[in-house]
Amino acid sequence: xxxxxxxxxxxxxxxxxxxxxxxxxxxxxxxxxxxxxxxxxxxxxxxxxxxxxxxxxxxxxxxxxxxxxxxxxxxxxxxxxxxxxxxxxxxxxxxxxxxxxxxxxxxxxxxxxxxxxxxxxxxxxxxxxxxxxxxxxxxxxxxxxxxxxxxxxxxxxxxxxxxxxxxxxxxxxxxxxxxxxxxxxxxxxxxxxxxxxxxxxxxxxxxxxxxxxxxxxxxxxxxxxxxxxxxxxxxxxxxxxxxxxxxxxxxxxxxxxxxxxxxxxxxxxxxxxxxxxxxxxxxxxxxxxxxxxxxxxxxxxxxxxxxxxxxxxxxxxxxxxxxxxxxxxxxxxxxxxxxxxxxxxxxxxxxxxxxxxxxxxxxxxxxxxxxxxxxxxxxxxxxxxxxxxxxxxxxxxxxxxxxxxxxxxxxxxxxxxxxxxxxxxxxxxxxxxxxxxxxx
Numbered sequence: 001x002x003x004x005x006x007x008x009x010x011x012x013x014x015x016x017x018x019x020x021x022x023x024x025x026x027x028x029x030x031x032x033x034x035x036x037x038x039x040x041x042x043x044x045x046x047x048x049x050x051x052x053x054x055x056x057x058x059x060x061x062x063x064x065x066x067x068x069x070x071x072x073x074x075x076x077x078x079x080x081x082x083x084x085x086x087x088x089x090x091x092x093x094x095x096x097x098x099x100x101x102x103x104x105x106x107x108x109x110x111x112x113x114x115x116x117x118x119x120x121x122x123x124x125x126x127x128x129x130x131x132x133x134x135x136x137x138x139x140x141x142x143x144x145x146x147x148x149x150x151x152x153x154x155x156x157x158x159x160x161x162x163x164x165x166x167x168x169x170x171x172x173x174x175x176x177x178x179x180x181x182x183x184x185x186x187x188x189x190x191x192x193x194x195x196x197x198x199x200x201x202x203x204x205x206x207x208x209x210x211x212x213x214x215x216x217x218x219x220x221x222x223x224x225x226x227x228x229x230x231x232x233x234x235x236x237x238x239x240x241x242x243x244x245x246x247x248x249x250x251x252x253x254x255x256x257x258x259x260x261x262x263x264x265x266x267x268x269x270x271x272x273x274x275x276x277x278x279x280x281x282x283x284x285x286x287x288x289x290x291x292x293x294x295x296x297x298x299x300x301x302x303x304x305x306x307x308x309x310x311x312x313x314x315x316x317x318x319x320x321x322x323x324x325x326x327x328x329x330x331x332x333x334x335x336x337x338x339x340x341x342x343x344x345x346x347x348x349x350x351x352x353x354x355x356x357x358x359x360x361x362x363x364x365x366x367x368x369x370x371x372x373x374x375x376x377x378x379x380x381x382x383x384x385x386x387x388x389x390x391x392x393x394x395x396x397x398x399x400x401x402x403x404x405x406x407x408x409x410x411x412x413x414x415x416x417x418x419x420x421x422x423x424x425x426x427x428x429x430x431x432x433x434x435x436x437x438x439x440x
Contacts, residue, residue: 003258004053004165005083007080009061010089010104011100012060012100013092014092015148016090018148022148023055023158025046048162056080059076086113087108089108091117097135102138105139117141119144177226179230185280196338197338218230266296268297269329273318288393289352296330297332298331300331300333322429324425324426351395352428365386365415375411394431399435401436
């Protein structure tokens with residue numbers, strides 16, 4: 001398994017989002033100019049002691065509600081519970097135990113997941129605070145008093161959370177195995193694609209969104225190369241209410257993307273790129289994963305000589321932040337271009353781990369700065385001293401300069417384009433870090 005996942009759940013108005021934002025710290029407030037990446041943020045990467053984990057926020061759970069919106073929120077929370085390794089159950093000390101708290105507690109007991117009970121809005125941390133003890137009646141475990149608003153008791157809460165993390169091996173597969181997450185909205189053909197690659201029907205395929213219940217690892221060897229395909233789970237339909245389940249599929253993609261080397265975003269050719277596609281793609285982009293975009297069901301649409309170019313243009317516009325991801329038009333049903341998809345996955349994985357020597361890098365940098373002079377402002381010229389690669393997956397470079405302020409975004413993009421022209425890097429994002437260094 002990959003990084004642990006922690007879901008924050010509870011009935012409405014107990015302070016879940018405040019707690020989520022407090023635990024997420026500054027990360028949640030980072031604003032990027034990437035459409036679809038930070039919108040409707042419901043997750044954040046959190047570190048505590050020596051542990052890194054993914055925190056998921058959920059809406060207020062009201063199991064007895066009949067309102068469609070509230071039923072959607074409940075379903076979203078249930079997905080988060082199924083996905084999580086540990087659950088933080090938030091209650092409100094000022095209202096005491098409510099009927100909704102009892103109903104949520106019953107759902108959590110049935111999940112058989114480890115639960116940490118956070119009694120929120122305890123503004124005075126004293127041992128004599130008897131109001132906290134009322135929550136023992138929920139039968140969920142020891143209540144931990146916290147105040148999300150005042151940042152009290154959060155360390156004790158996180159100590160209990162990390163104690164419950166499952167033991168896991170970060171290297172569950174050997175280094176030669178390419179881990180591929182098949183991501184996308186429900187019913188775009190993710191399971192059908194894996195079945196086509198396998199040549200057998202090992203995953204249940206249905207046109208009901210959410211047939212795949214849990215993430216499934218499927219190992220296979222293709223032409224001597226070992227792969228593990230991770231099929232991101234769909235979602236159960238528990239009622240006939242027409243819930244807008246697509247917006248919650250992002251939760252399913254989180255853990256799969258965290259574990260993968262290459263993410264394959266599957267898009268339905270009949271629908272084109274949707275807002276939900278941009279959000280799911282944004283997860284892979286944000287995590288720095290290698291990526292390939294596969295437009296599935298290509299055999300099911302009417303085409304002329306302009307159709308493919310139109311799709312390529314739409315993808316370029318809607319997924320502009322993933323311009324590095326190669327595109328391939330496939331049919332999981334007929335097998336059209338699936339072998340090409342495998343080649344692109346291998347290429348993206350190789351580029352994701354590519355390392356370039358410092359000498360060669362600086363030759364490219366010198367040529368780039370000669371072709372386009374570094375910018376200047378008010379008579380002060382940007383000086384670029386040298387560049388070095390500091391890590392892979394994704395390839396990450398540090399450029400030492402005399403002034404970070406003079407290194408404009410447009411020039412940074414120019415340098416990235418020069419690196420791509422020189423070394424390819426198809427299928428992988430590139431991270432460039434600018435650091436100031438005093439002139440010798």
